[in-house]
Amino acid sequence: MSFIVMPPRISAVGLLPMLNPASSFVYPTHIDRDSIDALPSRPGIYIFRDENDRPLYIGKSVNIRSRVLSHLRTPEEARMLEQSRYVEFQRTAGEIGALLLESKLIKDMQPLHNKKLLRRREMCTFRLQPGPRGLVPEVVFARDHDFARTDGLFGLFATRRAAVERLREIVLEHRLCPALTGLESAVRGRACFAHQIARCAGACCGAESVELHDARLLAALQHMRVVVWPYPGAxxxxxxxxxxxxxxxxxxxxxxxxxxxxxxxxxxxxxxxxxxxxxxxxxxxxxxxxxxxxxxxxxx
Incomplete structure (x- = not known):
């Protein structure tokens, strides 16, 4: 991969700061220069493509030109740049349009160098279910529930494991009971291990009421509540x-x-x-x- 380095600007007092990104970056000469020169300083998405027109990376910005030039100055992206042969773009009228279009195109085209976005059927969340001793967070999946229409869901996770790990963090942070929240086996009337080391307020052994534990659990999850679609239609x-x-x-x-x-x-x-x-x-x-x-x- 070869480059053309733009010379620095020099005055009588030395080097001048480079305020214009177009005047200070390194051009990989194997990437079509015309495709770079055509990039607008407006919102939209851009796609780095290889010699077979396959998408390598899709991004978005409120200033397409500036963002693409920043890629060309990033050593960590050398592998992607080595494979790239040209850049194409698609304008949008604003940032929201760019974000939505980028998300859709990444899922549709699966570019090699993009982080793969979450597929709908893999996604899971928590739903509080009544158990023998209070509310229990249950992991439920998007393939079984319409998250846009179902109230009382908390958190969005890529895997069950990620959901359970987050629940462990919440239980520890708020001194909730691992036994009552389903994270470990419970024996009625017996304190869980967390309570023995002062990390559980004691709903497992009667030191805290089940009702208070339910209220604290619900409060701890509130910031993760999934918002039901608030309109009657599109x-x-x-x-x-x-x-x-x-x-x-x-x-x-x-x-x-x-x-x-x-x-x-x-x-x-x-x-x-x-x-x-x-x-x-x-x-x-x-x-x-x-x-x-x-x-x-x-x-x-």
Missing amino acids: VGIEEECDGWRQTHIVDHWFYVGTIDHRKGGRPVRRPAKGGFDVDAYKILVKPMLSGELRLKPMKS
């Missing part, structure tokens, strides 16, 4: 850049597609495959509930 998220408007359609935390309102352009809507999408949920839940997004109901 909504559109409107974004605008340089007079160009897009509407991103989302239904029950699933990104359906985007309508492009450019003059002469046809609405683009991808067919919905349905179901809760953890990546769309994480992108949208905070800005949507805080009122940061321009939303409008969509006709069914």
Whole structure:
């Protein structure tokens, strides 16, 4: 892999700071220069592709050009850059559109150098179930429950093991009972080992009421509560850049597609495959509930 190093700017007082990323990075000469020069300083996604047009890496940014140039200056990405032959991009009218499109394309195209995004059927969460002595967190999976419509779910995890490990951390942090939460075998009336070393408040042996333990468990899980879709149907998220408007359609935390309102352009809507999408949920839940997004109901 060969490079062309752009020379530093020098004045009478020495080196000047490089404020423009385009004037200070190293060009890998085997990557098509025209594809780099064509990159806009606007929101959207970009794709590094190899000599067979296979996607190597998909990213997003509010400034595509600046972000791609930063990749070219990153030694840790040398392997990806060695395989790359050109960069393509797709504009969006804002950051939300770029985030949603990036998430979808990574799942659809599975680029070699992207971290694989979570597949819906592998995802799991906790649901509190009544047990013989209070509430017990049960691991349930997306293949069996619609997370967008089911209330009382807590946390989103890639595996059962990750869910159980997080529960252990919560139980330890809040001095909850490992026996009553299903993490270890329980013997009625006998203190668990955690209580013997002062790491459990004692709901297992009557030192704490089961009702109080339930309340503390619920409070400890509240920050992880999965938000049920708050609208009767699909909504559109409107974004605008340089007079160009897009509407991103989302239904029950699933990104359906985007309508492009450019003059002469046809609405683009991808067919919905349905179901809760953890990546769309994480992108949208905070800005949507805080009122940061321009939303409008969509006709069914």
